Amino acid sequence: MTTATSPILLKWDPKSLEIRTLTVERLLEPLVTQVTTLVNTSNKGPSGKKKGRSKKAHVLAVSVEQATHNFLEKGEQIAKDSQDLKEELIAAVEDVRKQGETMRVASSEFADDPCSSVKRGTMVRAARALLSAVTRLLILADMADVMRLLAHLKIVEEALEAVKNATNEQDLANRFKEFGREMVKLNYVAARRQQELKDPQCRDEMAAARGALKKNATMLYTASQAFLRHPDVAATRANRDYVFKQVQEALSGVSGAAQAASPTDEKQGHAGIGELAAALNEFDNKIILDPLTFSEARFRPSLEERLESIISGAALMADSSCTRDDRRERIVAECNAVRQALQDLLSEYMNNVTFGSWRDVSSSTGRKEKGDPLNSAIDKMTKKTRDLRRQLRKAVMDHISDSFLETNVPLLVLIEAAKSGNEKEVKEYAQVFREHANKLVEVANLACSISNNEEGVKLVRMAATQIDSLCPQVINAALTLAARPQSKVAQDNMDVFKDQWEKQVRILTEAVDDITSVDDFLSVSENHILEDVNKCVIALQEGDVDTLDRTAGAIRGRAARIVHIINAEMENYEPGVYTERVLESIKLLSETVMPRFAEQVEVAIEALSTSPPQPFEENEFIDASRLVYDGVRDIRKAVLMIRTPEELEDDSDFEQEDYDARSRTSVQTEDDQLIAGQSARAIMAQLPQEEKAKIAEQVESFRQEKCKLDAEVAKWDDNGNDIIVLAKQMCMIMMEMTDFTRGKGPLKNSSDVINAAKKIAEAGSRMDKLARAVADQCPDSACKQDLLAYLQRIALYCHQLNICSKVKAEVQNLGGELIVSGVSPTPASHNAACHSAIHCICHLCVTVLSNVAFLQLDSATSLIQAAKNLMNAVVLTVKASYVASTKYQKVYGTAAVNSPVVSWRMKAPEKKPLVKREKPEECQTRVRRGSQKKHISPVQALSEFKAMDSF
Numbered sequence: 037m038t039t040a041t042s043p044i045l046l047k048w049d050p051k052s053l054e055i056r057t058l059t060v061e062r063l064l065e066p067l068v069t070q071v072t073t074l075v076n077t078s079n080k081g082p083s084g085k086k087k088g089r090s091k092k093a094h095v096l097a098v099s100v101e102q103a104t105h106n107f108l109e110k111g112e113q114i115a116k117d118s119q120d121l122k123e124e125l126i127a128a129v130e131d132v133r134k135q136g137e138t139m140r141v142a143s144s145e146f147a148d149d150p151c152s153s154v155k156r157g158t159m160v161r162a163a164r165a166l167l168s169a170v171t172r173l174l175i176l177a178d179m180a181d182v183m184r185l186l187a188h189l190k191i192v193e194e195a196l197e198a199v200k201n202a203t204n205e206q207d208l209a210n211r212f213k214e215f216g217r218e219m220v221k222l223n224y225v226a227a228r229r230q231q232e233l234k235d236p237q238c239r240d241e242m243a244a245a246r247g248a249l250k251k252n253a254t255m256l257y258t259a260s261q262a263f264l265r266h267p268d269v270a271a272t273r274a275n276r277d278y279v280f281k282q283v284q285e286a287l288s289g290v291s292g293a294a295q296a297a298s299p300t301d302e303k304q305g306h307a308g309i310g311e312l313a314a315a316l317n318e319f320d321n322k323i324i325l326d327p328l329t330f331s332e333a334r335f336r337p338s339l340e341e342r343l344e345s346i347i348s349g350a351a352l353m354a355d356s357s358c359t360r361d362d363r364r365e366r367i368v369a370e371c372n373a374v375r376q377a378l379q380d381l382l383s384e385y386m387n388n389v390t391f392g393s394w395r396d397v398s399s400s401t402g403r404k405e406k407g408d409p410l411n412s413a414i415d416k417m418t419k420k421t422r423d424l425r426r427q428l429r430k431a432v433m434d435h436i437s438d439s440f441l442e443t444n445v446p447l448l449v450l451i452e453a454a455k456s457g458n459e460k461e462v463k464e465y466a467q468v469f470r471e472h473a474n475k476l477v478e479v480a481n482l483a484c485s486i487s488n489n490e491e492g493v494k495l496v497r498m499a500a501t502q503i504d505s506l507c508p509q510v511i512n513a514a515l516t517l518a519a520r521p522q523s524k525v526a527q528d529n530m531d532v533f534k535d536q537w538e539k540q541v542r543i544l545t546e547a548v549d550d551i552t553s554v555d556d557f558l559s560v561s562e563n564h565i566l567e568d569v570n571k572c573v574i575a576l577q578e579g580d581v582d583t584l585d586r587t588a589g590a591i592r593g594r595a596a597r598i599v600h601i602i603n604a605e606m607e608n609y610e611p612g613v614y615t616e617r618v619l620e621s622i623k624l625l626s627e628t629v630m631p632r633f634a635e636q637v638e639v640a641i642e643a644l645s646t647s648p649p650q651p652f653e654e655n656e657f658i659d660a661s662r663l664v665y666d667g668v669r670d671i672r673k674a675v676l677m678i679r680t681p682e683e684l685e686d687d688s689d690f691e692q693e694d695y696d697a698r699s700r701t702s703v704q705t706e707d708d709q710l711i712a713g714q715s716a717r718a719i720m721a722q723l724p725q726e727e728k729a730k731i732a733e734q735v736e737s738f739r740q741e742k743c744k745l746d747a748e749v750a751k752w753d754d755n756g757n758d759i760i761v762l763a764k765q766m767c768m769i770m771m772e773m774t775d776f777t778r779g780k781g782p783l784k785n786s787s788d789v790i791n792a793a794k795k796i797a798e799a800g801s802r803m804d805k806l807a808r809a810v811a812d813q814c815p816d817s818a819c820k821q822d823l824l825a826y827l828q829r830i831a832l833y834c835h836q837l838n839i840c841s842k843v844k845a846e847v848q849n850l851g852g853e854l855i856v857s858g859v860s861p862t863p864a865s866h867n868a869a870c871h872s873a874i875h876c877i878c879h880l881c882v883t884v885l886s887n888v889a890f891l892q893l894d895s896a897t898s899l900i901q902a903a904k905n906l907m908n909a910v911v912l913t914v915k916a917s918y919v920a921s922t923k924y925q926k927v928y929g930t931a932a933v934n935s936p937v938v939s940w941r942m943k944a945p946e947k948k949p950l951v952k953r954e955k956p957e958e959c960q961t962r963v964r965r966g967s968q969k970k971h972i973s974p975v976q977a978l979s980e981f982k983a984m985d986s987f
Contacts, residue, residue, distance in 0.1 A: 097143035100166075104136035107170055114177045125180065128173040135166040185229055185294050188222045189287055195219075196287075199256065200280055205264055212257050219249065222290070229294050238293045244498070245289030251539075252282045255532050262516060262529040269519045271512035275529065278509045309493055310485040312349045312428065316421055317488070319346060323381060323417055327388040327410065336382055343378055347371045350428055353482060358435045367431060370424040377413075377420040384413040428486050429553065433560040435479040436548060441593045443541050446472040447510070451530060454514040457521035466511045473507040476500070476544065483548050492551035499544040510537050554605050555679070558598070558672040565594050565668050569661045572637075576657060581644045588637040591664060592630065599626050602671060618674040625667035629660075636660040734900040735774055741907040742767060748914050756939035759810075759917050762803045763910050769796050770903040773837075777899055789899075793838045796906070800834040803827075803910075807917050809937045814920040823916040826909055833906035837899070 108129060115125035142162040146155045195215040202208035223246060230242040259279045263272040308314070319342050325335060353359065354367040388410055446469045453461040480500040484493045513526075513533040520526045549557075568591045575584040599622050606615045636657045643652040676684060745767050754760040769792050776783040783789055804827050811827075814820045918940055 094144075094147045097140070097147050100143060101136070101140050104132065104139070104166065104170070107173060108133055108136070111173050111177065114180060125173070125176050128169070128176050131169045132166070132173050135162070135169040138162045139166040181229070182294050185222075185225050186291060188218070188225050189291055192218045192222050193284075193287060196280070196283055199260060200276075202260065202264065205261060208257070208260055208264060212260070216253070219253065223249070226290050226294070233293070233296065235296055238296045241289055242293035245286045245293060248282060248286035248289065251536065252279050252286065255279045255536060256283060258525075258529040258532045262525050265523065265525045266516065266520055269516050271515040271519070272529075274512045275509055275516065275533070278505075278512075282505075309490045310487045312346065312353075312485040313425075313488050315342065315346050315349065316425060319343060320418060320421055323378075324414060325385065327385055330385045330388065332382070332386060335385075339378060339382070343374065346424075347374070349485070350424065353428060353431050353485075356431075356435065356478075356482070358438050358479075359431050360434055363427065363431050363434055367424075367427045370420070370427050374417075374420045374424050377417045381413040381417045384410045425486070429556050430560055432479075432482050432486055433552060433556045434564075435482055436552065437557070437560050437564050437594065439475050439479045440545050440548065441590060441597065443472075443476070443545070444538060447534060447537060450511070450514050451517075451534060454517040454530065455521055455527075457518055459515070459518045462514055462518040466514065469511065470507060473503055476541070477504050480544060480548055483551055487551040489551045492547065496544070496547040496551060499540065499547050502540050503544055506533075506537060506540055509533060549601055549604075554601065554675065555683070557601060558668075558675060561594055561598055562665070562668050562672055565591055566665055568594070569665055572661055573658060576640055576644075576654065579644050579649060581641055584637070584644070585641055588633075591661075592634065595625060595630055595664065595668065598622075598668060598671060602675065605675070614678055617677065618671065621667070621671040621674045625664075625671060629663045629667040633660045633664050730897065731777055731900070734897050734904075735777070738770075738774055738900050738904045738907065741904050741911070742771065745907055745911045745914075748911050751943060752918075753939075753941040753943045756941070759803060759806050759914060759938050762799045762806075763914055766796055766799045766803075766910055767907065769799075770837075770907060774900050774903055797834045797838055800830050800906075803913065804830060806937060807913055810917050810920050813937065814923045816920070816923040819916065819920045819923055823913070823920050826913040826916050829909035830906065830913060833902060833909055837902040837906055 111125065111129040111132060115122055115129055139159070139162040142155070142159040146152070146159040149155055192215070195211070195218045198211045199208065199215050202211050226242060226246055230239055230246070233239045233242065256279045259272070259275040263276040266272050309317075319339075322339060322342065350367055350371055354364045359367075446465070450462065450465045450469045453465050477500045480496050480503075484496050487493050487496075510533045513530045517523075517526045517530045568587050571587045572584055572591070575581075575587060602618060602622055606618055609615050639652055640657050643650040745763065749760050749763050749767075752760045754764065772783050773789060773792050776789055783792060807823055807827050811820045811823045814823070917938070921936060921938070921940055
């Protein structure tokens with residue numbers, strides 16, 4: 037075994053009393069508690085009671101003496117075993133013995149006369165000196181542990197140097213085996229030190245350093261072996277030197293974390309939230325000013341400068357290569373809107389200064405509040421910055437969705453070229469691989485810039501740094517394999533670097549996913565899949581096999597990523613109805629929809645690849661593509677089911693974006709139903725503002741009724757209670773119908789509205805049957821009559837809703853379906869003529885729509901009113917059903933009680949998302965004691981004793 041010969045340098049001041057480990061704090065705590073309790077005896081000064089001796093004070097003095105004796109015994113043993121700090125430890129033990137004796141005398145005198153302020157002051161000074169001495173002893177003992185760790189570290193460094201100096205493969209194997217044994221010992225000692233460190237940052241650094249050592253151990257052997265086998269290949273030396281440098285840096289990280297040394301500048305650069313996110317947060321805080329003290333000369337330049345800095349960062353993101361044109365336009369528009377909102381806000385502040393437009397409400401609240409115009413301007417400013425954030429997040433998600441798709445393809449292509457021994461091709465593909473790696477790092481940094489997740493940003497930046505440094509070495513490994521394609525050593529070296537690269541990319545991907553919103557991811561992914569579906573259909577119609585194959589592969593990759601991310605997201609929730617619905621949507625996409633799509637792609641490519649191209653069912657391919665999009669949309673809808681209206685507001689811009697995209701798809705796929713659905717919802721979305729306001733008023737009253745129903749059904753567990761299940765289903769369908777009147781929601785066309793009305797009628801019939809069974813069992817005639825009356829209302833309003841939906845459908849037919857129904861599917865050879873006819877139809881639709889606008893408003897308001905009435909009837913029916921279920925005959929005993937139709941059980945408290953637990957070895961679980969007694973930190977108590985100069 038190798039022994040360390042050079043002295044170990046400790047980056048630690050022995051005179052410092054900084055406590056760095058939990059062990060020292062735990063050992064010090066009992067003594068601090070005892071001394072503090074003793075000092076606090078008669079802390080309130082002389083009292084009017086008869087003076088006498090305190091038996092408790094004597095007991096405390098003895099306990100302090102015993103604790104000091106225990107420290108002396110342990111300190112002497114540590115000093116005896118230590119080699120590096122023997123003299124310092126012996127001196128510290130003697131100091132503790134001396135201060136302990138002083139404390140014993142002072143505490144005994146104070147216990148005899150606890151009312152004496154002089155004796156109390158003497159004891160306080162003695163206690164302060166004793167605590168300082170004991171703390172120094174414990175810190176020196178802690179330093180001795182660190183010295184032992186550094187000694188292990190020194191041995192590992194020497195073993196590493198021996199591996200580097202190996203002259204042949206057998207020598208390398210022997211030396212690496214010795215290095216491995218020493219690494220195991222070091223890892224054990226470092227793991228113990230990691231658990232003891234107080235500072236979370238030091239614990240993280242220790243964990244990262246240990247992980248780096250473990251990660252690079254395998255690469256160390258293969259890279260060294262490749263260098264010894266092929267010393268004439270320059271890339272092998274570069275690989276070996278890189279791995280050695282990584283191991284040395286990891287060992288330095290262990291040393292620094294063990295001594296709680298300050299992190300390097302590079303690591304400090306990883307800390308903090310994103311720059312753009314921080315700037316936006318600060319700007320949001322700065323715009324709220326006191327109007328009484330507002331000065332335009334002081335605040336206007338500052339706020340405008342901050343905003344321009346934010347807009348510059350947004351412009352860089354907008355100008356990036358992966359940013360879509362429409363997204364770029366949205367970012368520019370939001371930047372201009374934020375600029376205008378700031379000018380409006382500053383004008384309102386100036387108006388307040390000039391005209392004093394304040395509302396004096398001091399009589400009611402005792403203070404003055406900002407006037408309505410100023411509050412409105414602040415709210416508008418906040419909303420505009422929030423809109424800008426949303427566009428920036430989605431721009432980042434555009435990049436992530438494109439760049440983190442099929443991340444292993446450039447690497448696999450590079451390796452295949454290397455295996456063939458074609459060095460020229462390897463260099464060409466190496467450039468592609470390098471650009472791919474740079475893109476991953478760039479996108480990761482973009483994601484960090486807009487994130488408020490400080491810990492997540494730190495992990496992403498560290499992972500991106502690893503990717504950046506590993507990329508050249510993967511290329512070197514490929515160059516080595518290209519130079520020696522028959523060498524097993526070169527192949528093994530390539531495999532190790534390949535595995536390491538894939539692992540690091542996986543870590544980076546997961547870290548990026550953690551700092552981005554699942555809702556944003558689904559929103560953008562849905563849009564991208566829609567774009568890819570369009571491209572696939574166009575490529576199919578044009579006979580472009582390469583584009584079809586490539587785009588279909590992108591669709592498969594996006595779908596697989598959606599499945600992976602949403603599965604991981606559902607692990608954060610307890611199993612329930614919500615997770616089951618989401619997982620069912622995922623299962624449908626992955627097990628049914630995607631295999632069918634892949635099959636249709638294969639059939640299409642095979643048919644187009646023959647010469648001449650063979651005919652095939654184009655509509656089958658279009659239907660399979662549409663099912664992919666619908667499957668992704670269903671997953672998104674299922675995930676958003678538990679979101680609040682405020683959280684859903686962030687997707688408001690995507691709805692219109694989605695409809696526009698649907699329209700484009702409809703033309704390209706010649707799908708008449710989708711064209712009609714687009715026309716139907718576009719009509720409602722394009723109504724005048726006055727009519728939209730009237731519809732919004734009706735919708736608001738409907739939402740109030742919905743809240744009542746939500747409150748009622750939320751009380752009950754729907755397991756075994758079909759009345760509650762049906763009420764929820766009817767509520768959901770009615771919400772979709774009212775959303776349709778505003779040009780939103782999942783209903784695509786007027787036939788969907790009619791089908792929804794039929795579903796409500798079916799649910800109403802089932803509820804009627806169940807509730808009548810409840811009424812039949814109810815012995816209370818009054819309750820029974822009430823329930824039957826409410827059931828009559830449900831039947832009436834279901835019929836009314838059905839009529840309204842049909843009227844609505846007739847209006848929509850005038851607006852779009854009647855015209856579109858005249859368009860019949862045409863062969864691919866007549867695509868141009870078909871598209872021309874569709875454009876003519878669109879112009880004709882606009883003319884017709886202008887004549888039926890008044891019908892739109894009347895039919896929409898009637899539909900909403902009918903839904904509102906039905907919602908109210910359902911609420912009353914649920915209440916009456918519960919009341920009727922609680923009535924039973926008491927006269928005839930339990931024999932007369934029928935089995936209940938439905939089970940009325942109170943619902944359990946709502947389940948909350950679970951936080952991902954950290955690994956036990958990476959963190960310490962904090963256990964809180966049940967005692968209400970105030971906990972005194974040893975460090976705090978020690979500082980208080982130091983500050984007491986009154987005695």
